[in-house]
Amino acid sequence: TDLSDALNGAIAANESLVGKVVAQVDEAGQLELRATGGSGVTLNVADVTVGGVAGIFGAGPGAGAASVAAATATEINTLSQVGKDLDAGDVIQFSGSRANGTTYEGTFTYGAANDGTTIGSLLTALGNEFGSGVTAALDANGKITVTDAGASPVTGFTSNFRLQDTGTTTSGLVGPVPPEQHRISTKIFDSQGAPKTLTVTLxxxxxxxKWTYDVKxxxxxxxxxxxxxxxxxxxxxxxVFKPIEGVDTQIEFAPAGGVQTIRISLSGERQADPDITGLTQFSRASTAGVAxxxxxxxxxxxxxxxxxDGVIEGAFDNGETMNLARVIIANFENPNGLQRRGGNIYGETENSGTxxxxxxxxxxxxQVVSGSLELSNVDMARELTDLIISQRGFxxxxRVVTTTDQILAETVNLKQ
Structure with missing residues (x-):
């Protein structure tokens, strides 16, 4: 089933939505069918195979749930999904990214005396901003196609349409209530420790x-x-997380500077990838974040x-801790047969055994007791001798203090 069938079928399944659904694309490059009640069907436009303006704007008047590709000559205000007509002077903003990662943006001013009133005129404005020699059009299925000067298809692009708020009209293209949206942001680091900001918009x-997500x-x-x-x-x-490229697709980002490509896995069934099960959907204020x-x-x-247990752990000034080594206990059948090598080091001999x-x-x-002394690394005779010497010195x-006190007392008496 093509994109138009799927969308119109979903609308027809709910009588309250028939004739009241409108189109919108959010900042994430997602095309949506917007209902005046504030709900929306979100679509991805990331390639010529995904969908286009005709698919998301819907068919001509009276088409209901039938799948009819909108021709470029179709008036925007005659589309069945437009809840309120556009007025002359209303501005549709569009932006997106090309396959090479560069961005484009522009505006389309509605009206016969302005940029036009048809889907074709909107596509012309899109093609002009996309690049020199590039033409935006609709294929037989009503999907956006972009071709270069050599008539070769351009793939891997995204498009984002929205009505600019002019204060003169509330168009069905946007609807009175925007879709619910949440943004998750966290710091990540590349292979050389450089910080980067990861943002996921839901x-x-x-x-x-169902929600759409946009990662930057x-x-x-x-x-x-x-x-x-x-x-x-x-x-x-x-x-399930489902990227537009397929369930098994990872997020791959190649930072500048020749560092390792950053790979993040969001896709996979719940049972196959337990790392994503922490994200839930409940009827309460969003607390989604990176735990x-x-x-x-x-x-x-x-x-x-x-x-x-003998593990030597290192603590670093960036908050990281790491196990560096581990102490091993060596037992000998005859410990007294070990050879003293100085510095509390002993060597194995034939007499000590293996x-x-x-x-x-x-x-x-x-067990290992860190920071403690024991007989094996303490010379008791030397320690006792040092203790006696310290005592004699004290x-x-x-006695010097006592003698000095007596002399001072005698001096005072002589003066008297």
């Missing part, structure tokens, strides 16, 4: 439990996976910690 669709990184749309839909189950849990991201800026090692290595754990009865100093 826009409500007229189809129940530092204001730029990634090469793949940036546009798609997210569908929720009846209980509000996430069912966890493990990227960091470059950092320097600040501190070392040794856990009871070492038996094990990890320090509670089950093996061995005693000598105390």
């Amino acid at each position: 826009t409500e669709s007229l189809e129940f439990n 990184i530092d204001g730029q749309r990634p090469q793949t996976g940036s546009l798609g839909t997210v569908t929720f189950n009846e209980d509000g849990s996430n069912r 966890l991201q493990d990227g960091r800026m470059p950092g320097s090692l600040e501190r070392l910690f040794v856990s009871p 070492r038996n290595e094990e990890l320090p754990t509670v089950t093996t009865g061995t 005693q000598a100093n105390s």
Whole structure:
């Protein structure tokens, strides 16, 4: 079924929407059929195979749910989905991106004395802004096609139409209530630790439990996976993310500077990709956000910690912690047969036997106590000798203080 059949079929299924649905495209490049009640069906226009102006504006007057491709000569105000006619001077803004990532934008002023009143005149304005020698038209199915000067099709483009608020009319092209929209933003980092801003814009669709999403990184749309839909189950849990390129498509963004391509996975069935199940849809204010991201800026090692099981953990000044090494316990049949090598280091000998290595754990009865002294690395004789020397020094100093006090007392008595 083509795009027009699917849309008009959804409208015909709800009598309250017939004749009241209007068209809108949001900032994410999503084309929508807008109802005066504020709901909308969201469509992606990202290629010649996805859909176009005729598909989203609908058929001529009286067509109902029938699929009729709108001709370029069709008057915009005669389309069945236009709830209120455009007035002369109303401005339709359009913008989008080309396949190479560059953007274009322009305006179409409605009216016979202005840019025109037909779909064809709107497409002409689009083609003029898209680029020199480029022509925008409709194919036999009513979908947008863009061809270059050599009549070769241009694919991979996006288009975004919206009525400019002139204050003179409320057009059915937009409707009185905009679609529900939420924006999620977080910091991510490339392979060299440079920060970037990831923004995901979610826009409500007229189809129940479905939203569209638009992904941008530092204001730029990634090469793949940036546009798609997210569908929720009846209980509000996430069912599937579906990029326009297909379910298995990842978001891929190649930053400048020759760093590693950033890849983010949103697609996949709920059971196959548990990382996306945190996004839900409930009847309350949106709290959607990023709960966890493990990227960091470059950092320097600040501190070392040794856990009871021997893991040496490093703490960095960027907040990152990392396991660097682990202490291994070596048991010998004859520890007294080890060869002393100085600096509390012992070597294995034939007399000591072969070492038996094990990890320090509670089950093996061995643990590492960080920052503590034990007999194996303390010379008790030297420590006791140093303690006696310190004690003698303290005693000598105390006698000096006592003698000085007595001399001062005698001096005072002599003066008297």
